[in-house]
Amino acid sequence: MIWIDTIVQGVLLGGLYALFAAGLSLVFGIMRLVNLAHGDLIVMAAYLILVVVSVLGLNPFVAAVIAAPIMFVFGWILQKGVLNRTLGEDILPPLLVTFGLSVVIQNALLEGFSADSQRISMGPLETASVSAGPVTVGLLPLLTFASAILVIVGLNWIFYRTSIGRAYRATSDDPVTASLMGIRPDRVFASAMGLALIVVTIAALYLGTRSNFDPYVGPARLIYAFEAVIIGGLGSLWGTLAGGVIIGVAQTVGASINPEWQILAGHVAFLVVLLIRPRGLFPRAVD
Amino acid sequence: MALLETKGLTAHYGDFQALFGVDIRLEQGETVAIIGANGAGKTTLMRAITGVLRGQADQIRHKGTAIGHLMPDTIMKRGVVMVPEGRKLFPSLTVEENLLIGGQHKGGRDLGDRIDSFLSRFTGAPDPMALAAGHDGTGLWTLDTIYEIFPVLKERRNNPGTALSGGQQQMVAIGRALMSNPEILLCDEISLGLAPVVIRDIYAALPRIREGGTSVIVVEQDIGQALKVADRVYCMMEGRVTLEGRPEDISRDDIHAAYFGAKA
Ligand SMILES: Nc1ncnc2c1ncn2[C@@H]1O[C@H](COP(=O)(O)OP(=O)(O)OP(=O)(O)O)[C@@H](O)[C@H]1O
Numbered sequence: 001m002i003w004i005d006t007i008v009q010g011v012l013l014g015g016l017y018a019l020f021a022a023g024l025s026l027v028f029g030i031m032r033l034v035n036l037a038h039g040d041l042i043v044m045a046a047y048l049i050l051v052v053v054s055v056l057g058l059n060p061f062v063a064a065v066i067a068a069p070i071m072f073v074f075g076w077i078l079q080k081g082v083l084n085r086t087l088g089e090d091i092l093p094p095l096l097v098t099f100g101l102s103v104v105i106q107n108a109l110l111e112g113f114s115a116d117s118q119r120i121s122m123g124p125l126e127t128a129s130v131s132a133g134p135v136t137v138g139l140l141p142l143l144t145f146a147s148a149i150l151v152i153v154g155l156n157w158i159f160y161r162t163s164i165g166r167a168y169r170a171t172s173d174d175p176v177t178a179s180l181m182g183i184r185p186d187r188v189f190a191s192a193m194g195l196a197l198i199v200v201t202i203a204a205l206y207l208g209t210r211s212n213f214d215p216y217v218g219p220a221r222l223i224y225a226f227e228a229v230i231i232g233g234l235g236s237l238w239g240t241l242a243g244g245v246i247i248g249v250a251q252t253v254g255a256s257i258n259p260e261w262q263i264l265a266g267h268v269a270f271l272v273v274l275l276i277r278p279r280g281l282f283p284r285a286v287d
Numbered sequence: 288m289a290l291l292e293t294k295g296l297t298a299h300y301g302d303f304q305a306l307f308g309v310d311i312r313l314e315q316g317e318t319v320a321i322i323g324a325n326g327a328g329k330t331t332l333m334r335a336i337t338g339v340l341r342g343q344a345d346q347i348r349h350k351g352t353a354i355g356h357l358m359p360d361t362i363m364k365r366g367v368v369m370v371p372e373g374r375k376l377f378p379s380l381t382v383e384e385n386l387l388i389g390g391q392h393k394g395g396r397d398l399g400d401r402i403d404s405f406l407s408r409f410t411g412a413p414d415p416m417a418l419a420a421g422h423d424g425t426g427l428w429t430l431d432t433i434y435e436i437f438p439v440l441k442e443r444r445n446n447p448g449t450a451l452s453g454g455q456q457q458m459v460a461i462g463r464a465l466m467s468n469p470e471i472l473l474c475d476e477i478s479l480g481l482a483p484v485v486i487r488d489i490y491a492a493l494p495r496i497r498e499g500g501t502s503v504i505v506v507e508q509d510i511g512q513a514l515k516v517a518d519r520v521y522c523m524m525e526g527r528v529t530l531e532g533r534p535e536d537i538s539r540d541d542i543h544a545a546y547f548g549a550k551a
């Protein structure tokens with residue numbers, strides 16, 4: 001029965017990875033931009049939540065609600081002012097610029113907050129758990145997983161059921177023709193980055209409460225997010241969740257066999273999926 | 288004052304000059320055809336008018352306002368809308384979504400326009416709301432009236448736009464452009480690659496489009512079709528207008544000369 005528990009823990013961990021990855025997947029799906037600073041943006045949002053919590057003395061969830069619109073505006077300006085200029089036929093400029101951005105964010109956070117590791121406290125919620133038969137799960141991991149599902153349902157709703165989502169898909173297909181329909185592609189991309197940074201804020205809430213963080217942890221977190229996005233199939237949000245779950249389960253199963261195998265098992269699962277399905281589990285039909 | 292007018296219009300692709308001082312004019316209620324061989328510059332002219340290729344402000348005037356420097360979305364919101372060459376449907380959208388997207392940004396009052404309009408007071412950039420003010424995008428054309436003229440689209444409304452036949456795709460492209468009730472509709476080779484019966488069906492929509500108050504420019508390789516529907520015709524060759532006239536006033540030889548060069 002211990003196996004069931006291991007797998008459930010892995011699935012829940014996958015929710016955390018999917019949450020890290022959802023914003024990345026969104027941005028890639030809409031504007032074919034691989035954002036190497038995504039992990040650092042999550043860390044930045046975690047510091048923002050931390051500041052709101054400590055200065056205003058608010059509950060972290062409320063703090064995240066305050067941080068989200070700030071991150072949206074930051075994403076809008078970042079996209080409009082910097083990243084839009086790098087988009088084009090050549091995929092190298094956005095990679096270089098977001099890599100640079102990653103370094104800038106890390107150093108700015110280091111200046112502002114020092115290299116000490118931090119944590120956002122959730123109080124009693126951190127240790128609360130629920131039991132169902134043989135399985136006992138922490139409330140926080142459960143909440144993380146539920147948040148991942150909600151984020152993906154929400155993003156899919158925006159994408160497929162709203163007029164702004166229609167504009168996202170049209171612009172992603174063909175920005176020139178979209179502009180002939182009255183759409184300004186640079187604005188669409190700016191709002192998409194803003195939306196991605198709202199998702200980043202939600203990810204940051206769980207990054208900051210479930211483990212310690214410092215200005216440098218972004219890239220390490222980003223690796224699992226990348227793996228989740230890639231094996232899920234580029235641009236598919238449910239695929240990203242599936243990818244996160246596969247990596248999460250591989251890690252917990254690996255760790256239960258030998259604690260040293262946790263990280264390795266995740267990467268091995270990533271490679272195996274890629275070998276079997278080079279385009280990921282749910283590749284987009286249109287590419 | 289003409290509804291739409293180009294004066295000495297030039298256009299470049301990098302170092303390559305594609306238009307050399309093109310003068311054309313469209314009056315309210317008119318249908319104008321533009322003919323010319325492959326590479327004459329017809330599509331380039333359409334791209335310049337719609338802002339895809341931007342140039343000098345005063346080389347293009349819409350109701351007297353210089354629009355040559357404006358972005359495509361602002362020009363669209365003024366009511367100048369194109370059915371692009373090759374249809375260019377959005378593959379990720381269904382037929383109905385392709386139609387809806389044509390109408391969802393008309394009017395020029397969305398949040399981005401409001402912000403840019405506010406900022407334009409300080410930056411001196413064109414004010415998108417002021418520029419779109421004369422056209423609210425309402426009129427004859429809605430999903431229902433488009434399904435009326437192209438009933439087959441209603442049956443296929445939930446299919447991906449690209450899963451349709453060439454003729455049906457062209458109907459979607461025309462419907463998408465009509466959804467914003469344009470003042471001026473630019474059609475770039477809407478009959479290209481279609482069977483004669485299909486071309487007839489598509490052109491059958493033209494009278495209704497004109498009744499809706501839309502003036503039309505059609506780019507056509509099919510000279511017979513062009514002469515049949517147009518009030519006036521322009522012929523282009525190598526980036527210049529080589530002939531202008533009413534269909535009844537121009538002879539086959541005139542057209543031949545203007546189309547292929549002097550050796551008539
Ligand atoms: N994107 C581009 N880059 C460089 N040159 C171009 C581009 N598009 C068109 N041209 C050139 O500009 C000239 C005019 O092309 P344009 O597409 O306007 O012709 P057209 O009259 O529409 O022809 P067709 O009947 O084949 O559609 C041609 O010489 C063409 O090679």
Ligand SMILES: [Mg+2]
Nearest residue numbers: 329330331372
């Ligand atoms: Mg052409």
